[in-house]
Amino acid sequence: MSILRSLALCALLAPLAALPARAQFAEQSQSSASSIPQSHVIQADALNQLLQAGKQKPALLQVGSHLMYMQAHIPGSQYAGPGSQPEGLAKLRTHVAKLPKDQLIVLYCGCCPWNRCPNIGPAYAELARLGYTNMKVLYIAANFGADWVSKGYAVEKGE
Amino acid sequence: MQWKRASSVAAALLLGASLSFGQGSLLNKPAPDFTRTTLDGKSLALSSLRGRVVLLNFWATWCAPCQAELPRFAAWQRQYAAQGFSVVAVSMDDGPEAPRALIRRLQPGFPVVMGDDDLATLYGGVLGLPVSFLIGRDGTVVERIEGETDLAALEARIAKLLASPSSH
Numbered sequence: 001m002s003i004l005r006s007l008a009l010c011a012l013l014a015p016l017a018a019l020p021a022r023a024q025f026a027e028q029s030q031s032s033a034s035s036i037p038q039s040h041v042i043q044a045d046a047l048n049q050l051l052q053a054g055k056q057k058p059a060l061l062q063v064g065s066h067l068m069y070m071q072a073h074i075p076g077s078q079y080a081g082p083g084s085q086p087e088g089l090a091k092l093r094t095h096v097a098k099l100p101k102d103q104l105i106v107l108y109c110g111c112c113p114w115n116r117c118p119n120i121g122p123a124y125a126e127l128a129r130l131g132y133t134n135m136k137v138l139y140i141a142a143n144f145g146a147d148w149v150s151k152g153y154a155v156e157k158g159e
Numbered sequence: 160m161q162w163k164r165a166s167s168v169a170a171a172l173l174l175g176a177s178l179s180f181g182q183g184s185l186l187n188k189p190a191p192d193f194t195r196t197t198l199d200g201k202s203l204a205l206s207s208l209r210g211r212v213v214l215l216n217f218w219a220t221w222c223a224p225c226q227a228e229l230p231r232f233a234a235w236q237r238q239y240a241a242q243g244f245s246v247v248a249v250s251m252d253d254g255p256e257a258p259r260a261l262i263r264r265l266q267p268g269f270p271v272v273m274g275d276d277d278l279a280t281l282y283g284g285v286l287g288l289p290v291s292f293l294i295g296r297d298g299t300v301v302e303r304i305e306g307e308t309d310l311a312a313l314e315a316r317i318a319k320l321l322a323s324p325s326s327h
Contacts, residue, residue, distance in 0.1 A: 065219065066253045068286055070276045082253075084221055112288060113306060116223045142306055143287020 031121040033114050033137075040124070042136040047106060048153045051076070056104055058136070061095060063088065063123035064109035068144065072155040074108065079159075083109070083123030092123055096132065106136045110144025184283045185300040190215065190292060191281040195249075195272035198259050203247070203270050206298070211243045212320045213294040215282075217274060218248055220257040222288040224307045231310050233267035235317065240268075242321045243296065249274040251285060295320060 042050075050056060051074075060077035062069045069079045081091030096105065105127060109119045117140075124137055140147045149155055185191070190213070194204040205213070216232060218225035229248075236246045246269035250258035255273050262271050279285040282292065283303075293302040293316065301320065304313065 065221075065251060067251050067274065067276065067279070071279050071284055072286055082221065110287060111219075112222055112224060116307075118221050118223065145284055145286030146305070149284070149286055 031125040033117050033121050035121055036124050036137050040135050040137055041139045042106065043139050044148055044151060044153060047074075047136070047138055051154075058104040058106045059096070059099055060106050060108070061092065061123075062109065063092060063107055064111040064117075064119045064144075068111060070158060072144065072149055072157055074148070075154050075156045077108070080123070083107075083119035083121070083126070088119070089122065089126050092126060093130065096127065096130070099132075101131050102134050103132070104134045104136070105132055106138060108138035108140065108144070110138075110140040110148065112143065114139060114141055185292070185303065187299055187301075189298050190294045190300050193278055193281060195278070197270040197272050198250075198255060198262055199270075201270070203272060205247065208245050208247070208294075209298050210296050211245045212239075212296055212317060213292075214244070214246045214317065215292040215294060216246060216248045217251055217279075217282070217285045217288060217290045219251045219288055220261050221252070225289045227307075228289055228291075228310065229265065229267060231314075232269065233265065235314060236267065236269045239317065239321060244317060244321055245269065247272070249278060251279070251288060293317065293320070 050058070060074055061080040062073050062077050063080050063083040065082065066079055073079070078095060080095045081088030083089060083092065096103075099105065107120060107123050107127070109117050109123075111117060111119060114120075120137055124135065127135055138148075190205060192204065192206045194202060197203050205215070214232065214235070216225075216228065218229065232246045232248070235244065246267070248267070248269060248271040250271060251274045252258050258271060258273070274285065282290075287305065289304075289306070291304040291308075292300050293304065293313075295301045302316070
């Protein structure tokens with residue numbers, strides 16, 4: 001009986017895929033994290049070294065959850081809106097509007113495992129579409145907590 | 160200026176060290192109590208569920224793995240409620256509109272509250288989803304479950320907890 005109930009619930013949930021809040025998942029296959037070229041992916045240790053060296057000053061943009069950004073983010077980074085949503089991409093466009101096309105931009109999210117992240121792929125694709133050529137995307141295998149904070153890299157809290 | 164920069168770097172490093180994010184920091188400790196208003200307007204205190212096994216689930220509408228879990232949790236809520244099992248869901252969405260719409264359609268049968276920075280910090284930082292806490296009947300945290308998990312195995316652990324009311 002419980003199996004029947006579960007099946008019925010799954011059937012009930014299926015149409016939810018058409019809801020606006022779910023639309024991001026439909027887009028994921030077209031602009032998922034796995035579509036980002038490896039040459040544009042940066043590992044956490046390499047980014048940490050880059051930031052520590054201080055020779056280059058990348059524009060660091062978090063393109064995921066604001067609530068998670070408030071809890072912890074990479075020092076110097078700015079919140080640029082969730083890449084999975086049109087209003088997030090609009091915010092991202094505003095953030096980069098005055099940057100030269102060859103500016104080093106580092107995008108990161110870390111809301112979810114890399115291959116399930118709804119934000120990073122669309123954000124990368126949007127900047128590529130706008131002609132930005134010097135982008136790096138921070139590879140976060142599991143989430144920001146496990147792959148950045150727990151490894152002891154610097155973070156700060158707040159808006 | 161350099162001193163100021165060095166100070167802020169040190170502050171950032173200290174903050175990193177002070178963030179209590181991490182596996183197991185709440186294990187075998189009392190689950191931090193909180194009171195929030197559910198999305199359907201009722202007041203919920205976690206401590207009011209003392210005596211029940213509670214699955215406290217942090218989720219969001221944009222989290223794909225969370226979407227796989229919610230229907231299962233709803234099924235467990237119905238299946239095990241009479242044995243003393245409760246699910247409490249904390250939405251980490253940036254606003255209540257999306258979770259409210261989802262919950263209205265899903266009708267999961269368990270309370271859903273909105274999360275915030277304070278609540279996330281109370282639970283050691285929620286810097287990735289999904290994250291769940293399995294809380295025993297005595298109110299202590301038995302397990303922190305992070306990321307995609309084997310739901311069948313989790314259900315078995317819940318059933319085991321429910322079957323042993325004396326422990327936890």
